[in-house]
């Protein structure tokens with residue numbers, strides 16, 4: 347199958363969805379999917395190329411060493427997290443391996459959604475604002491925003507990561523201000539119940555013609 351490396355000719359709406367770690371973008375993405383959008387999740391694709399047998403594993407082993415691959419043949423995520431969020435050069439080296447694979451998988455999934463007649467495709471991309479290519483390839487961008495304290499709390503609750511580790515990940519991402527400046531729609535997901543967030547999802551879905 348030919349590799350798809352950029353946006354195919356399209357008639358559906360392509361909406362980017364981004365936000366810092368723990369902001370709630372995957373939660374909003376799932377709500378938009380339930381309202382009829384096709385959802386493409388870059389984190390999910392990145393996890394699949396770094397799972398056992400994934401297409402990034404050979405290059406990661408070669409570049410970082412066998413100690414970054416666990417006994418099942420998958421990326422050792424804890425070890426890699428501890429390395430890259432304190433070492434910008436190592437992070438760039440990892441991204442150079444993973445991002446092109448995620449990008450190709452993203453466009454392949456978008457083409458499939460397009461072919462099956464989906465009118466709205468939501469691209470959940472954590473590093474959308476940091477990327478030079480993504481913004482120009484989308485029809486609009488939703489930014490989910492919340493206070494850093496809320497991000498730290500949510501991620502700690504979700505995965506047990508220590509507050510300092512969460513803060514080091516936040517420090518490696520674009521600032522809240524930079525993200526908001528790139529937004530066509532800002533969803534402020536702080537002090538909101540999940541029901542309130544669902545209401546915001548319904549309003550967006552209506553604007554997208556879902």
Ligand SMILES: CC(C)(COP(=O)(O)OP(=O)(O)OC[C@H]1O[C@@H](n2cnc3c(N)ncnc32)[C@H](O)[C@@H]1O)[C@@H](O)C(=O)NCCC(=O)NCCS
Pocket residue numbers: 366367368388389392393396421422423424426427430437440441444445448471472473515518519
């Ligand atoms: C470093 C890794 C192994 C840590 O794995 P872990 O299971 O702890 O986290 P997970 O992949 O679920 O990501 C959680 C969140 O961390 C943040 N994050 C992940 N990678 C990056 C990055 N390169 N730069 C900044 N933030 C990142 C995002 O907010 C993401 O939603 C993993 O995140 C990874 O392989 N990152 C490189 C690939 C990448 O850039 N993914 C982002 C989407 S393409």
Ligand SMILES: Nc1ncnc2c1ncn2[C@@H]1O[C@H](COP(=O)(O)OP(=O)(O)OP(=O)(O)O)[C@@H](O)[C@H]1O
Pocket residue numbers: 365366367368369370371372373374389472500501504535536538539540543
């Ligand atoms: N309004 C809300 N009320 C209660 N819990 C929420 C709300 N928004 C998000 N959460 C919870 O916060 C956690 C983080 O949300 P989510 O996974 O959607 O964030 P994310 O931005 O996708 O994070 P990541 O970058 O790590 O993928 C989840 O456990 C989610 O259920």
